[in-house]
Structure formats: C-alpha cells, structure tokens
Amino acid sequence: MATVFERVREVVVKQLKVGAEEVTPEANLVDDLRADSLDIVDLTIAIEEAFSEDAEFEIRDEDAENIHTVQDILDFLAGQGLS
Template identity: 40%
Template sequence: MIFEKIAALLAEQFSVDADSITMETTFEDLGADSLDIVELTMAVEEEFGLEDMDEDDLSGIATVADLVRYLKGKLDD
C-alpha cells in the first residue's frame, strides 16, 4: 500500500510510468534535484498525513525502499 502510493507520487512528479518504479529505484535514477526532493517531501507529508519529516532523517533516504521503510516507521509510531 505504501509502495503503491509512493510509486504514484513519483510517477506524477517525475513524469514516468508508475510500473517502471521499483523498490530499488533511486531518486538519482529519476533525475531528482534538491527542489524535486522538497516537493516530494511535501507531497508525501500531505499524502500520509505527516507533519514532521525531519531533514536529517531524509538525508539517508536514497531509494524507494528507504522511503517506504521510513514511512512504515513513522506511521507505526
């Protein structure tokens, strides 16, 4: 469920097919720059009802799998 929502957000933001996004996809693969990451963070916060995505936490997120793990941890709190 989390992966599907993330894939949809990434597909929309980066104009790629959601089916092309895997857990191993990196944000670098998608051509993300720092502005893209900020926009993605805001979209993720809105989608998942989060208000406290910490910049330090996000610095270790490089792949879709990293983001899914991060969100599972936040949502289980």
C-alpha cells in the same frame, strides 16, 4: 485500498514525472529517476501530504538526507507506523 508502495509510487510518478514502471523499491531517486535537490524537497512535502490522514509526521531535513531510494521512503513510512 492501495498498498503503501502503490501510494508512494503514485506520488513519485506525479512529482518526478516518470513512468510507473520505473518506480521500484530499489530505484534511486537521483540516479534512476533523475530527481534533483528541489525535486527531493517537493517529493518529501508531497509524501507528507499524501499520508497526512494516516499518521501525523514530518520528514525532517535529517530524515530526508537519508532518503535515496524508493525503499528508503517505504522504510521511513514503516517507522511512522505505516506499512
């Protein structure tokens, strides 16, 4: 079974159309992965869908505002009991 990071990386690669090697925990979604505000919205929805079978959660707007890096996504998921 894939790790949470591997699953997040897969979603980020698909949503942002970047290479897997670019998706590191410290990668900034806007600066490094060239995401715009619409990309971030689509990414949060894709993360919710990708992990919907593991836990019931919603990435609220307040939470999304604090997500700037891949590590922020991982930290959010860990806070939902996914690690």
